[in-house]
Amino acid sequence: MMRNNPNITRLLDEANQECRLAFAASRPDCEAMRNRVRHHELVEPLPNCFTAANTWAQLSPTDRTMRLARTVQEKYPTRIFAGVTAAVILGFWVGWGALDGTIHCTVPSGRVPGARNSPIVYHARRGASILTVDGLRVTDHIHTLIDCALILPFCHALGVFDSALRLGVQPARILAECGRQRRDCSRVHRLLHHADPCSENGGESWVRATIIELGFARPQLQVELRDPQTGKCYRVDFLWVLPDGTLVVLEYDGLEKYTSERMKGGSSTAQRVVDERERDAALTRCGVVRIAHVFHRDVANRRRFIYVLSSLGVPTAIG
Numbered sequence: 001m002m003r004n005n006p007n008i009t010r011l012l013d014e015a016n017q018e019c020r021l022a023f024a025a026s027r028p029d030c031e032a033m034r035n036r037v038r039h040h041e042l043v044e045p046l047p048n049c050f051t052a053a054n055t056w057a058q059l060s061p062t063d064r065t066m067r068l069a070r071t072v073q074e075k076y077p078t079r080i081f082a083g084v085t086a087a088v089i090l091g092f093w094v095g096w097g098a099l100d101g102t103i104h105c106t107v108p109s110g111r112v113p114g115a116r117n118s119p120i121v122y123h124a125r126r127g128a129s130i131l132t133v134d135g136l137r138v139t140d141h142i143h144t145l146i147d148c149a150l151i152l153p154f155c156h157a158l159g160v161f162d163s164a165l166r167l168g169v170q171p172a173r174i175l176a177e178c179g180r181q182r183r184d185c186s187r188v189h190r191l192l193h194h195a196d197p198c199s200e201n202g203g204e205s206w207v208r209a210t211i212i213e214l215g216f217a218r219p220q221l222q223v224e225l226r227d228p229q230t231g232k233c234y235r236v237d238f239l240w241v242l243p244d245g246t247l248v249v250l251e252y253d254g255l256e257k258y259t260s261e262r263m264k265g266g267s268s269t270a271q272r273v274v275d276e277r278e279r280d281a282a283l284t285r286c287g288v289v290r291i292a293h294v295f296h297r298d299v300a301n302r303r304r305f306i307y308v309l310s311s312l313g314v315p316t317a318i319g
Contacts, residue, residue, distance in 0.1 A: 011024070012051065012052060018070065019066065020070035020071040021046060022049065022050050022051060023048050023049045023050070023071070030048055037050070045101060046068060046071060046119055049071050060096065061099035062088055062094070062096070064099070065084075069088075069103060070136065079120075080107075080130055080138065081106070082104045082106035082125075082128070082138070083104035083121075083123060083139075083148055083151050084151060084152065085105070086144040086147070089134070091163075092145075092148075092164055093159045093162070093202035094156070094160055095202055098152055098156040102120075103119060104121050104123060105120055106123050107122050107123075107125065108124075125139070128140055128143035129143075142169070145164055145169065146174065146178065146181065146183075148160045149185070149187045149188040149191050150183065150187060154187070154209055154212075155206055155209040155213060156209075157187070157209075158195065158205050158208065161191045161195035162205045163205075164195075165196070166197040171192050175192065194208075194212055194218070196221055198222050206299070207252045207294070208238070211238075211314075214302065215317055216314045216315070217315045219238035219239055219240050219314075221237070221238065222235050223235065225283060225286035227285050227286055228285055228286070234283060236283065237249075237251050238251075240313075240314050247288045248292075249283060249291045249292070250293075250294065251291065251293045253293055253295050276293070290311075290313065292311065292312050
């Protein structure tokens with residue numbers, strides 16, 4: 001345990017109250033904080049910016065991104081956030097796999113200020129309007145989406161576009177801006193072709209993007225089926241109606257279905273399994289012939305996921 005330093009404690013407390021990182025105002029403070037990094041009490045996510053290691057470990061990648069952005073804004077008030085960082089600030093869904101600690105900013109000229117290997121990446125503004133959200137300056141929704149399409153792989157970008165449509169962004173406005181861009185916007189057009197506001201969350205968007213990338217037919221989303229025996233309605237994550245009329249269903253159980261108290265609603269793992277079996281029985285009475293449940297690890301293992309989809313009888317995409 002390091003000796004208490006009231007000044008460092010004050011800096012860390014003030015930063016934590018403002019949901020950002022602390023930065024040292026003097027060389028001695030910086031050296032003292034770096035000494036605590038070596039003793040695993042603090043972490044240094046940005047150069048000369050620190051926070052408690054246990055606090056950082058408990059934050060989601062989304063919350064970490066917000067704290068990094070607030071830190072950059074505090075140190076460099078003229079910075080404007082763009083791309084993936086702006087998407088998080090605007091409330092779009094960005095998969096955790098796309099949040100690696102990089103902060104995306106924009107500059108009018110496109111020139112890159114700062115040092116090499118900096119976690120801050122700069123992009124040309126390209127006519128974007130500037131909005132202020134929770135005190136943070138960001139590029140407008142349309143330019144943010146176009147930047148994300150060009151930065152992120154399809155499997156991560158589709159969730160951003162799904163959530164944007166769900167929040168009311170109009171595809172026609174995105175297409176109109178693409179027509180004014182000098183960049184190749186073919187990736188934007190592909191994302192708009194597949195984007196669906198009915199996608200319930202980012203995890204399901206990622207699964208659907210993987211299905212598309214693997215060459216399988218697109219599923220119907222969140223279809224409601226009524227149990228003829230009980231009259232109860234069930235919404236399924238992904239439904240395919242095969243050419244012969246057969247119904248097959250894929251359910252995505254995410255990362256933590258059987259361990260998260262939030263998802264279990266306080267029920268035991270055994271009860272969750274029983275509930276799932278009862279739900280599957282009800283879906284069978286609704287006419288579903290085959291049902292598969294997948295976790296994050298099943299989808300991430302693409303060979304395994306191909307096997308699951310093929311076993312369900314999901315056809316390949318046409319065209």
